[in-house]
Amino acid sequence: MTLVDHAAEHRTGRGGVAALYAGNARAVMYRGWRATRSTNWLVMMSGLFEPIFYLLSLGVGLGALVGTVTVDGREVEYAAYIAPALLAVAAMNGAIYDSTWNVFFKIRFAKLYEGMLATSLGPLDVALGEISLALLRGGLYAAGFMVVMQALGLALSWWALLAIPAVLLIAFGFASFGMAVTSYMKSFQQMDWINFVLLPMFLFSATFYPLSVYPEWLQVVIQALPLWHGVELVRGLTTGAVDPGMLWHVLYYAVMIAVGLVFTTKRLRALFLD
Amino acid sequence: MIVAQGLVKRYGAFAAVDGISFEVAPGESFGLLGPNGAGKSTTMRMVGAVSSRSGGELKILGLDPDRHGPDIRSQLGVVPQADNLDTELRVRENLLVYGRYFGLPRRVVAERADELLSFAQLEDRAAAKVDALSGGMKRRLTIARALINDPRILLLDEPTTGLDPQARHILWDRLFRLKEQGKTLVLTTHYMDEAEQLCDRIVVVDKGSIMAEGTPAELIRRYSSREVLELRFGSDRNHEVAQALQGRGDRIEVLPDRILVYTADGEQELERVSEAGLHPITSLVRRSSLEDVFLRLTGRSLIE
Numbered sequence: 023m024t025l026v027d028h029a030a031e032h033r034t035g036r037g038g039v040a041a042l043y044a045g046n047a048r049a050v051m052y053r054g055w056r057a058t059r060s061t062n063w064l065v066m067m068s069g070l071f072e073p074i075f076y077l078l079s080l081g082v083g084l085g086a087l088v089g090t091v092t093v094d095g096r097e098v099e100y101a102a103y104i105a106p107a108l109l110a111v112a113a114m115n116g117a118i119y120d121s122t123w124n125v126f127f128k129i130r131f132a133k134l135y136e137g138m139l140a141t142s143l144g145p146l147d148v149a150l151g152e153i154s155l156a157l158l159r160g161g162l163y164a165a166g167f168m169v170v171m172q173a174l175g176l177a178l179s180w181w182a183l184l185a186i187p188a189v190l191l192i193a194f195g196f197a198s199f200g201m202a203v204t205s206y207m208k209s210f211q212q213m214d215w216i217n218f219v220l221l222p223m224f225l226f227s228a229t230f231y232p233l234s235v236y237p238e239w240l241q242v243v244i245q246a247l248p249l250w251h252g253v254e255l256v257r258g259l260t261t262g263a264v265d266p267g268m269l270w271h272v273l274y275y276a277v278m279i280a281v282g283l284v285f286t287t288k289r290l291r292a293l294f295l296d
Numbered sequence: 297m298i299v300a301q302g303l304v305k306r307y308g309a310f311a312a313v314d315g316i317s318f319e320v321a322p323g324e325s326f327g328l329l330g331p332n333g334a335g336k337s338t339t340m341r342m343v344g345a346v347s348s349r350s351g352g353e354l355k356i357l358g359l360d361p362d363r364h365g366p367d368i369r370s371q372l373g374v375v376p377q378a379d380n381l382d383t384e385l386r387v388r389e390n391l392l393v394y395g396r397y398f399g400l401p402r403r404v405v406a407e408r409a410d411e412l413l414s415f416a417q418l419e420d421r422a423a424a425k426v427d428a429l430s431g432g433m434k435r436r437l438t439i440a441r442a443l444i445n446d447p448r449i450l451l452l453d454e455p456t457t458g459l460d461p462q463a464r465h466i467l468w469d470r471l472f473r474l475k476e477q478g479k480t481l482v483l484t485t486h487y488m489d490e491a492e493q494l495c496d497r498i499v500v501v502d503k504g505s506i507m508a509e510g511t512p513a514e515l516i517r518r519y520s521s522r523e524v525l526e527l528r529f530g531s532d533r534n535h536e537v538a539q540a541l542q543g544r545g546d547r548i549e550v551l552p553d554r555i556l557v558y559t560a561d562g563e564q565e566l567e568r569v570s571e572a573g574l575h576p577i578t579s580l581v582r583r584s585s586l587e588d589v590f591l592r593l594t595g596r597s598l599i600e
Binding site: 041044046049050052053056057132133134136137138139140141142143144294295296 | 378
C-alpha cells in the first residue's frame with residue numbers, strides 16, 4: 023500500500039517499517055467497536071440528525087420561498103441543491119467527532135494509545151485503526167442521510183450511487199486530517215479552535231447558495247478549504263452534473279488523507295515512542 | 297534477558313539516566329530501587345522499548361530495541377506506574393482487546409483471559425466496569441493484562457504505589473507466584489519492604505546513576521550494620537545529643553526527628569547510652585533494612 027510506504031519514509035532516525043506498522047490496525051478497530059457497543063452508541067446516533075434537521079428546515083421550509091436554483095444550466099429544487107452539500111457535511115461531522123474530541127481525550131486523559139503502543143502495535147496501526155473508525159462513522163451518517171434524500175426524492179441521477187464512495191473519501195479525508203491536527207493539540211482551548219474553523223466552513227462552502235455570490239478573492243479562499251471540494255463532488259454526482267474536472271476534488275482528498283496519516287503517525291510516535 | 301551498558305537518556309541538557317549498566321538473568325527477579333526522580337521509570341521505558349536511548353548499549357532478549365521495538369514488545373508484559381486500563385471497556389474485555397493488540401487469535405485470547413481473571417482473583421468482576429474496581433483490583437487487572445501475551449519478561453513500574461497495606465500484600469502474593477513459576481520480573485520501587493520481599497537482586501539508583509548492586513542481604517551487610525538503634529530525644533535536643541553520641545556504634549546518622557546508631561547489637565548499645573546518662577523519649581532496636589543502605593549511600597532517605 024503506497025500510503026504505508028509513504029508514511030514509512032517519514033520515520034525519523036533508526037529502524038525500519040516494522041517499528042511503525044504491525045499490520046494490525048483491525049485490533050484497534052475491534053477495540054473501537056467493543057467500546058462503542060458497550061458504552062456510547064446512542065451518543066453516536068445523535069450526530070446523524072443534525073444535517074437531517076438542516077435539510078428539513080432549510081431545504082423544505084426555506085426552499086418553499088426560494089423555489090429553484092440553477093446548477094450547470096439546469097433548474098433544480100432548492101432542497102435538491104442543498105441536500106448533497108449536507109450529505110458531505112454529514113460525512114465530515116461523523117469523521118470529525120471521532121477523530122478530534124474522542125482522540126484528544128484518548129491521548130490526553132485515557133492514555134489509551136500509551137497502552138496500545140506498549141504492545142506490538144505501531145503508531146501507524148493506531149492511526150489507521152482510529153481513522154478507519156472515524157471514516158465508518160462518517161460513512162454511517164452519510165448512508166443514513168442518503169436514505170432520507172432518497173425518500174424525499176432528492177437524488178436526481180443514477181450518478182448518485184457514486185456519491186457513496188465519494189462520501190467515504192470525504193470522511194476519510196476529514197478523519198485523517200482531523201486526527202493529525204488533534205494530535206498536536208494540548209488544551210481544551212486549542213480544541214475549540216477546531217470548531218471555530220468548522221462552523222464558518224460549513225456555512226460558507228457553497229452549502230446553501232452558489233459560490234458566485236462572493237467576490238473573487240473570497241471564492242479563492244473557500245475553494246482552498248476541503249468542504250467546498252466535498253460539496254462540489256457530491257453535488258455533481260447527485261444532480262447528474264458530472265464532469266472530468268471533479269477528479270481534482272478526488273485528488274484534493276487523496277492528498278489530505280496522505281498528509282493526515284503521515285503527520286498522525288509521526289506525532290503518535292513522538293508522543294508515545296520517544 | 298536484559299543487558300544494559302552505560303545506558304543514557306537525555307532530555308535536552310538534563311540526563312534522566314546517566315550511564316546505567318546492569319544485567320538480568322532468566323527467571324530472575326530484579327529491582328531498581330530509588331527515590332522519585334532517580335531515573336527508574338525512564339530506564340523502564342527504555343527497557344520496555346517505548347523510549348529510545350540517547351547513549352550506551354541495550355539488548356533485550358538479545359535484540360536492540362531501536363531496531364526491533366515491536367518484536368521486543370511482543371514478548372514483554374508492561375505494568376505502568378499509572379493505570380491505563382481502557383475505561384470504555386469492561387473488565388474481561390480489557391483482556392480480550394489487549395490480547396488482540398498482540399495479534400493473538402481470538403480463541404487463544406479468550407482462554408487466557410479466563411485463566412488470568414482467575415489468577416487476578418477477578419472472576420466475579422468479569423463484566424464490571426473498570427471504574428467500579430478498587431485501586432488494588434485495577435492493579436491486579438493491569439497485571440493480568442500484562443500477562444495476556446504470555447510475556448518472557450514482566451516489567452512493573454512501582455506496582456504497589458498508592459495501595460493500602462492489605463491490597464499490597466495481595467499483590468505481592470500474586471507477584472511471588474509469578475516468580476515461583478519462573479517468570480523474569482523487573483520492577484522499580486521506592487519501598488524497601490517491597491524490594492526485600494520480591495527481588496533476588498537490586499540496584500540502588502539515585503540521580504540517574506547506580507550507587508550499589510547486590511542481593512538485599514548483601515547490600516545490608518556491605519553498607520549497614522546488623523542492627524539499628526533508633527533514638528528520639530525530641531527535635532530540639534537531637535542535635536545536641538548527637539554530639540555526645542559521636543563515636544558510638546559503627547556510625548551514627550542524625551535525621552531531623554531521630555538519631556540512628558548503627559551497631560551489631562542494638563540492646564547493648566542502648567544500655568551504654570543510658571549508662572552515659574542520656575535518656576531518649578523513645579527508643580527502638582530493629583534490623584537494618586535497605587532504607588539504611590540508601591541513607592548510607594546517598595545521605596538522604598528514600599521517601600521524602
